[in-house]
Amino acid sequence: MSTALLEEDMTETPAAPARLLSAGPAAPGQEAAWEQFTKIPWPTRTDERWRFANVKDLDMGAYALPSPIDEATREDLLARSRGVETSAGRMVFANDQLLSREVYSEKLNQLGVVWLPLEQALHEHPDLVQQYFMREEAILGGQKFAALHASQVRTGMLLYVPRGVEIDLPIEAFHWLHGDNSSCFPHTLIIAEERAKVTVVDYYESADANAPGLACAVNDLWLGAGANVTYVCAQNWSRKALAFQINATVVGRDAQARTLFAQLGTHHLRSESVSHLRGPGGRSDMLALTVADDAQEIDARTFQIHEAPNTASDLLYKNSLDDSARTIFSGLIRVDSGAHQTDAYQKVRNLLLSDEAEANSAPGLEIEANDVRCTHGATSGQIEQEELFYLMSRGISKRAAQKLIVHGFLQEVVERLDQPAIGAKLAQMVQAKFARHT
Amino acid sequence: MPTEEITDLDIDRTRGDFRYDVKHEFDAGTGLTHDTIDYIVNVKGEPDWIRDWRHKALDIFLSKPMPTHWASKDLENIVFKDIRYYLSGGQKASRSWEDVPEDMKRTFERLGIPEQERKFLAGVEAQFDSEAVYSNIKKAVGEQGVIFMGSTDGLKEHPEIFRKWFGKVIPTGDNKFSALNSAVFSGGSFIYVPPGVKVKHPLQAYFRINAENFGQFERTLIIADEGSEVMYMEGCTAPKFETATLHSAVVELVAMKGAKIQYVTVQNWSANVFNLVTKRAIAHEEAEVKWIDCNIGSRLTMKYPGVVLKGRKARGEVISIALANDGQHQDTGAKMIHAADETTSNIVSKSISIGKGRSTYRGLVHVPKHLKGCKNNTECDALLINSTARTDTYPAITVRGTGNACQHEASVSQISAEQIFYMQQRGLTEAQAMSLSVNGFVNDLVRQFPMEYSVELKRLIDLEMEGSVG
Numbered sequence: 001m002s003t004a005l006l007e008e009d010m011t012e013t014p015a016a017p018a019r020l021l022s023a024g025p026a027a028p029g030q031e032a033a034w035e036q037f038t039k040i041p042w043p044t045r046t047d048e049r050w051r052f053a054n055v056k057d058l059d060m061g062a063y064a065l066p067s068p069i070d071e072a073t074r075e076d077l078l079a080r081s082r083g084v085e086t087s088a089g090r091m092v093f094a095n096d097q098l099l100s101r102e103v104y105s106e107k108l109n110q111l112g113v114v115w116l117p118l119e120q121a122l123h124e125h126p127d128l129v130q131q132y133f134m135r136e137e138a139i140l141g142g143q144k145f146a147a148l149h150a151s152q153v154r155t156g157m158l159l160y161v162p163r164g165v166e167i168d169l170p171i172e173a174f175h176w177l178h179g180d181n182s183s184c185f186p187h188t189l190i191i192a193e194e195r196a197k198v199t200v201v202d203y204y205e206s207a208d209a210n211a212p213g214l215a216c217a218v219n220d221l222w223l224g225a226g227a228n229v230t231y232v233c234a235q236n237w238s239r240k241a242l243a244f245q246i247n248a249t250v251v252g253r254d255a256q257a258r259t260l261f262a263q264l265g266t267h268h269l270r271s272e273s274v275s276h277l278r279g280p281g282g283r284s285d286m287l288a289l290t291v292a293d294d295a296q297e298i299d300a301r302t303f304q305i306h307e308a309p310n311t312a313s314d315l316l317y318k319n320s321l322d323d324s325a326r327t328i329f330s331g332l333i334r335v336d337s338g339a340h341q342t343d344a345y346q347k348v349r350n351l352l353l354s355d356e357a358e359a360n361s362a363p364g365l366e367i368e369a370n371d372v373r374c375t376h377g378a379t380s381g382q383i384e385q386e387e388l389f390y391l392m393s394r395g396i397s398k399r400a401a402q403k404l405i406v407h408g409f410l411q412e413v414v415e416r417l418d419q420p421a422i423g424a425k426l427a428q429m430v431q432a433k434f435a436r437h438t
Numbered sequence: 439m440p441t442e443e444i445t446d447l448d449i450d451r452t453r454g455d456f457r458y459d460v461k462h463e464f465d466a467g468t469g470l471t472h473d474t475i476d477y478i479v480n481v482k483g484e485p486d487w488i489r490d491w492r493h494k495a496l497d498i499f500l501s502k503p504m505p506t507h508w509a510s511k512d513l514e515n516i517v518f519k520d521i522r523y524y525l526s527g528g529q530k531a532s533r534s535w536e537d538v539p540e541d542m543k544r545t546f547e548r549l550g551i552p553e554q555e556r557k558f559l560a561g562v563e564a565q566f567d568s569e570a571v572y573s574n575i576k577k578a579v580g581e582q583g584v585i586f587m588g589s590t591d592g593l594k595e596h597p598e599i600f601r602k603w604f605g606k607v608i609p610t611g612d613n614k615f616s617a618l619n620s621a622v623f624s625g626g627s628f629i630y631v632p633p634g635v636k637v638k639h640p641l642q643a644y645f646r647i648n649a650e651n652f653g654q655f656e657r658t659l660i661i662a663d664e665g666s667e668v669m670y671m672e673g674c675t676a677p678k679f680e681t682a683t684l685h686s687a688v689v690e691l692v693a694m695k696g697a698k699i700q701y702v703t704v705q706n707w708s709a710n711v712f713n714l715v716t717k718r719a720i721a722h723e724e725a726e727v728k729w730i731d732c733n734i735g736s737r738l739t740m741k742y743p744g745v746v747l748k749g750r751k752a753r754g755e756v757i758s759i760a761l762a763n764d765g766q767h768q769d770t771g772a773k774m775i776h777a778a779d780e781t782t783s784n785i786v787s788k789s790i791s792i793g794k795g796r797s798t799y800r801g802l803v804h805v806p807k808h809l810k811g812c813k814n815n816t817e818c819d820a821l822l823i824n825s826t827a828r829t830d831t832y833p834a835i836t837v838r839g840t841g842n843a844c845q846h847e848a849s850v851s852q853i854s855a856e857q858i859f860y861m862q863q864r865g866l867t868e869a870q871a872m873s874l875s876v877n878g879f880v881n882d883l884v885r886q887f888p889m890e891y892s893v894e895l896k897r898l899i900d901l902e903m904e905g906s907v908g
Contacts (some may be wrong), residue, residue: 051834337825355808355839365831367850370822374850380837381844 017064020183020214025151033150040144049141052328052360053299057242057268063183063214066095066154073178073207074099081174083201084421088169089115094176094207096154096184105169112162115171118187121158128160132191132222136248140272140301145244149185149216156187161196163224170199170232170422177215177237178207188219192227192255199230201422206238206265209436215243215266223255225279230258232422234429237265239294245271251311253279260287260417262426263298264433274303277311277339286315289413289426291406291433292325292357302331304346306339306372315346318413320406321357330362333376337368346376351383351409353402403434462567466524468651472496475621478524482590482624485597495610495620502614505740510767512738516712521653521684523622526569561586563643567652568624575641583632584668586641589657592628599630603661607690607718607746616716619655619688626656626687631666631697640669640702640888645685647711648677653684660690662697662725671702671888674713675735682710682737689717693725695749700728704891706898707735709765715741718773721781723749730887733760733768734898742800744773747781747812758787759880759895761902762795762827771800771832772816776842780811787818788880791827792902801833803844810841818848821879823872823903853879873903 025034042058043050069077078100081092088105091098098117108115114125122129138146157173175186188202206213215237223229237243243266249257263269275284290298304313319327329348350359361378383405391401410430414423464481466474475496479489504513561575563586570588579586585596593600610620627643647654662668674685685707693699699719707713713736719727729743745754756772774783789797799818820829831848853875861871877884877896884892 052836340825350837352837352840352842355841357840358807358836358838360834360836361846362832362834363846363848364833365820365829365848365850367820367822367829370825370827370852372822372850372852376831376846376848378833378835378846379844380835380842382840382842 017067019061020063020065021060023065026154030151033147037144037147037151040147042144043141047141049301051330051362053270054268054297057297060214060242062212063181066097066182066184067179069094069097069099069178077176077178077207080205081203083172083174083203084170084425086169086421087172088167090172090174091117091157092174092176093155093186095178095182098155105167107165107167108171110165113165113167114158114160116158118156118158118189119154125158125160128191129158132189132220134218134220136220136250136274136276138246138272139274140303142244142246142270142272145216145270146218146246149187149218149244149246152183152185152216153187153218154185156189158189159198159200160191161193161198163193164195166197167199170201170419172201172203174203174205175215175217176205176207177211177213177241179213180211181213183214183216186215186217190220190229190231191222192229193224195226196224197228199232199419199422201232201234204233204235204237204243204265206241209238210240211238212240213238215241217244218246220247221249221257221259223249223251223257223282225253225255227252227255229256230417230419232260232262232417232426234262234426235265235269236429239265239267241266243269245269247273248276249274249284250276250278251282251284254281255279256283258285258287258417260289260413262429263288263290263292263300264429266296266298268297269299271298271300273300275305275313277304277306277313278308280308280310282308283312284314285416286313287413287416288317289410290317290319290327291410291430292319292327293322295324297326297328299328300330304331304333304344306333306335306342306344309339310341311339312343313345316413316416317348318351318410319349319359320351320353320409321359322353324354324356326358326360328360329378330364331376332364332366333374334366335369335372335374339369340371342369342372342374344372344374348378350380351406352380353383353406407431462525462649464524464526465522468522469519470496470521470523470622474523478622478624481524481526484590484593488593491605492621495617498611499614499617499621502611502617504614510738510769512767515682516684520651520681522649522651523653523655524624525567525649525652526624561641563588563627565625565643565645565656567647567649567654570625576639579637582635584635584637585628585630587628589626589628589659590624592659596628596630599661600628600659603690603692604659607692607720608688608716612716615686615714616688619657619686619716622653623655623657623688625654626658627660627670628658629660629668629670631662631668633664634666636667637669640671642671642673645672645674647683647685651681651683653686656687658687658689660699660701661692662694662699664694665696667698669700669702669888671891674705674707677708682712684712685715687715689715691719691727693719693721693727695723696725697722698726700730702730702888702891704732704894705735705739709735709737711736713739713741715739717741717743719745719754721745721747721749721752721754724751725749726753726755728755729757729772731756731758731770732887732895733770734902737765738767738769740769742771742773742802744775745783746775746777747783748777750778751780752778753781754783756785756787757883757886759883760787760789760797761899762789762791762797763902764793764795767796767798769798769800773802774804774814776805776809776812776814779809781809782813784814785816785818786883788821788883789818789829790821790823790876790879791829792823794826796828796830798830799832799848803833803835803846805837805839805842805844807838809839812842814844816846819879820848820850821876822850822852823876869903873900876903
């Protein structure tokens, strides 16, 4: 940013909290990231990694630093932070402040489990944070926003599960964005050691479903040998928010990762998800469901990197598009030379519900080993008239029939999670979005 | 289709790898400036509108950057200033084979051109470096009003048809290489098929690069008027030189209402040729355009035949086979632009990578808003023979609205060990078994080629497979 722009920003709104673009790093130690953020140029559409995207939506000039949360708001948001029926623990954040940390399952107090807000983890387990914090570079085009996150991150969740510890109930975290033009930078770092097992759900919500705002989240998953991690991110930011999600999943020997991104909110979302199949026998299931309507643009980029032999990845992204919504799916499978016996699959399905909706798909393969099985498929279509007719002949209104069909379409993704409680919660969120839409 | 069986086909890699020293009467020298263009225009005796067109195209070429995100790094190895842009013997294309200069005749006879013509072609054109040396169309076909000649003759003799479509399907500024072609084009075919005329036998052109450091820039324009049908086939070869050679063609097809065009290419350039070709068709109402494209030779091929489906119920098809051996990169694909209701398109691509070869599929399917009943089907399958081979697939599909359907599928596989084992059990050598397997992989596409080409293709594949086992 030029200094002229900084001054202009300052003079325009002297009373409000500092503008993000002129704020500088959140704390000492984050200067390098801030410098990187200001140095990397803004994306342009001619960059293949931003192909199809409306890059002018990425303007951040209006957003301010997160403002403090008062007591009444705190109570209100805590009451609204409702996830699944029974969980192992819950952390609630709003505008990057920790509002609450509750432990429900003794498992979380077990020897060796570390479940802390990031700032506390940095203090108590600096070695862990140093070893894993944002170690995988954002390679799908979002380096600038990863740098922004690194320069602004104030809190988040660190979960370290030691060898052989299995936590059955899901651990939940809520991140709230509060106030007009506010910003937040949610962070989730999960480290599962050998044979550890855990499920984590992040909920991204806005206090006001129509307030403009900015969210720039990073979540990294590290799986040791034989570990089993399920990560769900239920994104429901305000309809006027601009949001980024940058995910890296590193899968060790014989480990199993499963990620699911449910995309409901924002005006413009950029999601990047990378699976590194680093140890032989590793497997990554990458799932996503998107319900896009109005003028939403949901831009998802994925990368399945098979670095070791005998690894498997299976991606399923499903988008339903209504009104003038746009979705972008650009995914790549790469099989490094030597990564034999790779089994990689990638499938994107778009269901178009309106004449103005637009689905862009760019599924890609880069294969450098021959003993592999790689397939991908992309389809775009609409609801079959027969299906609609069948339901309508049973007395169901056209709108309701449409919703049922879309629901069934998305349900396949949720079922792949194999976690009924979380599945029900996601279904409920999708329903709520449908209800709002009429 | 020819009925008699053709047993000997004379186009394969080894037969193409020879050359004769030919004295060129006209040589524009190396490098490209506005003077080069004046030289070409003067030699060819072209009208002034072409001169202006070429100068403008050169400016566009110079101002355009090299392709960025679609390109391979290898493109940087093209040295434009070392290339010779125009070479010719100065003679007019002969109507009779006897009139073709002896040295050129030897070249084409070795490649089997007149022999093939006698057998089944409706017309033949042979291009040697920059100019057509031989152009002939069977009398019966000519009497139906079919025009088949070099593009230079076309623009001089039939400007009323030529100018109407020239550069309309592929504008000069479409990409850097189409601008280059527009600046220095020479040779290529011009075909016009009058309304309702169905050309029974294929028309063929044969392109030969004989000179080192030479750039061949042929320009082909085919117009099939209402309800007509035509099939065009082209073959390409060049001898192996020490230095790289550039082939950058522009091919424009126009299928008027209800017309059908099939365009068949078997490209077997030697492994030092940069083959950067822009091919596109416009299909009007109920017209059908089918590109059948086979890439076996060249060092780097970048070619994505496209169809703009402009009229209702138009249909576009691309059938593509690519074979990439050591040191080769076959970067091929297809573009389908749906611009009218009920248009359909089909893309089937199969690639084989051998040794250190790399094959890439890039596709673009665009169905813009408010169209109804558009359908696209894309299938691409890749076969990897060795562990060092590489394949990539990069499709891009944009669909708007509720009235359309697109599906894309791709797979990567290798030859199954069981299959090979089974065939070896039956007494085949490993190499034979491999060849048979690969031929099986492309068989359903090869069958869509004209018969004589499919036989040739199978032989080429066998040749390429030699020594790839073990």
